[in-house]
Amino acid sequence: MSSHSTRRGVASVMTSSTYRPASAAEARFLAEYDASAYATPLVTVDPVIVTLRDEQLAVLLVKREEHPFLGSWGLPGGFIDIRNDADPEACAVRKLKEKAAFVSPYLEQVKTVGGRERDPRGWSLTVLFFALIAEDDVPPIDKRLAKWFPLSALPDAMAFDHRALIDCAIRRIRAKAEYTAxxxxxxxxxxxxxxxxxxxxxxxxxxxxxxxxxxxxxxxxxxxxxxxxxxxxxxxxxxxxxxxxxxxxxxxxxxxxxxx
Amino acid sequence: MSSHSTRRGVASVMTSSTYRPASAAEARFLAEYDASAYATPLVTVDPVIVTLRDEQLAVLLVKREEHPFLGSWGLPGGFIDIRNDADPEACAVRKLKEKAAFVSPYLEQVKTVGGRERDPRGWSLTVLFFALIAEDDVPPIDKRLAKWFPLSALPDAMAFDHRALIDCAIRRIRAKAEYTAxxxxxxxxxxxxxxxxxxxxxxxxxxxxxxxxxxxxxxxxxxxxxxxxxxxxxxxxxxxxxxxxxxxxxxxxxxxxxxx
Missing domain, CATH: 1.10.10.10 (Winged helix-like DNA-binding domain superfamily/Winged helix DNA-binding domain)
Structure with missing residues (x-):
């Protein structure tokens, strides 16, 4: 149903292998610490991949194959997998590959957005990225999975708050274009x-x-x-x-x- | 031991109250969705509050009263509480109040940092903020809880990766000072x-x-x-x-x- 790891058997891979406790009391605290006892936000990563097509900015979207928003277009992101992802960037690269068979270009973090209303499954946080890629460098995408949409013709109803996330990433790109190359x-x-x-x-x-x-x-x-x-x-x-x-x-x- | 909510009884407050499922199948999916079945990162928020004291930049730190890093100085941040925090900013404001009795100034998000090694309790993600506050506007802080440190005299060993987080926030402030006021x-x-x-x-x-x-x-x-x-x-x-x-x-x- 969802590709992120279930809790069972996860405790051993959740914790740092290199940390040395400062005291016996701290070692005991860490051995007994059960992260699953606390209600944490859902944590996702969403990349906005931008290129130029026909003299327009265009973004890469995927059609959702799962609830919620089944069948809607959304960003090619998803849950951080604490077993497999070294950091949020690695999660974004993995998701692009899984969801669009897309080899990721350089990614830059934009912002983290979180709250109760953005995902009907619960309080969720997403780390938003953008990437710019030259049209000539765009790798072939799997057309059954993903599609490029010009900014002027984004789908009417998109999954989650992904329309707002795209707007946020594009605003950042335009702002940076004023003072950087x-x-x-x-x-x-x-x-x-x-x-x-x-x-x-x-x-x-x-x-x-x-x-x-x-x-x-x-x-x-x-x-x-x-x-x-x-x-x-x-x-x-x-x-x-x-x-x-x-x-x-x-x-x-x-x-x-x-x-x- | 820790102020973030335990899972018990949380399901009902975790999900959006305003979302209307698009289909009966989606409504069923959401009713059965158990976020606690998945291993999610620990999610914290860390604010770097900066002022000028004696012609030097200074940051607000608190002495940790819990494991891990008990007794070490760290940023006045902490776990997002999905019952109480509307968004990451609200969590930062709450943590400043709880940990330093400090009334928060304007906060600006810097970056989100995550991975397996930064917190011995497990794979964790933190949303980093900075704020600048005029010396004259600094509210009285509770000296038993918190203390201002000049950047040139930060404590040798700090909790978690908080030294690196401070460096990251200060770099951002200095970079923005080149092209903004x-x-x-x-x-x-x-x-x-x-x-x-x-x-x-x-x-x-x-x-x-x-x-x-x-x-x-x-x-x-x-x-x-x-x-x-x-x-x-x-x-x-x-x-x-x-x-x-x-x-x-x-x-x-x-x-x-x-x-x-």
Whole structure:
């Protein structure tokens, strides 16, 4: 019914193997400690995987095969399994693989949301992640399990509070795009600056001035020698991210083009 | 032994009261769902409360009165209580009150950290928060329960991974101080610009150029009419944050003073 571990026989794998108790009293306390005696929240992890398709942001959703919300679309997340998951990130990677046969890209934590109302099974907490992946790098997904939805055409009724979680992740991505080069993760490894600017504009939902954009971006990219794209009327230099572009924080935030 | 709810009699308060099942099958599923049959992580909340004391950042710690880490200093956090806590923030506020008789200031979520090794009682997840509070606004704390420690003199051995959690929260505060006016929360409601600059310098751990600092800050503050401070050789205008300073993001990040 659900893939998370049942309690039976779990005590031995729940506790740290490397901890040394500070006293005999503490050792006794730990030996007698029964975590299952306490009512804990349900704990899940939900990844919002974002790419660009047809000049729109799109997210990966799965159709639920279990109650509650059977048949509804939702994020490809699920319960933390304390037997198998080293940490919340590992749980997200595992869930993407199980639920969408999707090889996970880089994940970044957004926020943890919890309360009584978000899951009809009980008080639940979910650790929300986002990832950005370039369209060219998207691995084949199992179409029977998962589907990409453009943000403008998300399903009407989604499982749990997953619509609000998606909105929260997208807000974070858009906010970070103002002062970091985060949208670069939506680009292929080689790109022209006008392609890069277009990707930033799609994330930010506004036009940028080319001059200001290039001044911000140029310290973070490097031209690839003798590599030009010739689709437009004159050849455009092809770039890649500098290996030392690091945390990719701009010297100055981006400014939009002035409206006429 | 521990203040979180025991499982007995909890089922009825664990589930949402407002959810309407989509089908009779789902209603049956929910009626039969027994969250206690699954091994879930221990779930705690840990707040890092930061103020300035003697020109240093200081954090509020409590001495643990229970196993594990009995007698060690740690953050004033604890288990989420699914009977009483509406969400993780509410749990942090409750824990501050219980553990330090401290009235909570604004809390901001930093990150959720989880795994098998961080708590000897088992696989545990903690939602980490920070808060900044002006020295003048610090409510009286119960000295038998809690104590302020300057960052430069934290206790050698702390409970759990709380030292790493503090480092994580402080890193976040310092990073945000580069592109937001976050350190303003460490100031009293009325301040001179040189006092404000000093607070930013203490957070960022570097000198700032006065001219550049004022240009960044001035859109966020407003002078208080006829209010001057006369401690220095000439009266200094007193300011307050503009009510519309909102998310307090700078137009341009701060730059340090050039080293000579």
């Amino acid at each position: 985060l949208p670069a993760h939506l680009l292929p490894q080689r790109f022209t600056l006008s392609k890069m600017q277009r990707v930033f504009e799609l994330v930010l939902q506004r036009r940028l001035t080319a001059g200001a954009f290039r001044r911000r971006i140029e310290p973070l990219v490097e031209p690839i020698a003798d590599c030009f794209e010739t689709a437009s009327h004159r050849p455009a230099q092809v770039y890649r991210l500098r290996p030392d572009s690091g945390s990719l924080i701009f010297e100055q935030p981006l400014k939009g083009a002035r409206r006429k | 976050l350190p303003a929360h460490l100031l009293p409601q009325r301040f001179t610009l040189s006092k404000m600059q000093r607070v930013f310098e203490l957070v960022l751990q570097r000198r700032l150029t006065a001219g550049a600092f004022r240009r960044r800050i001035e859109p966020l503050v407003e002078p208080i009419a006829d209010c001057f401070e006369t401690a220095s050789h000439r009266p200094a205008q007193v300011y307050r944050l503009r009510p519309d300073s909102g998310s307090l993001i700078f137009e341009q990040p701060l730059k340090g003073a050039r080293r000579k």
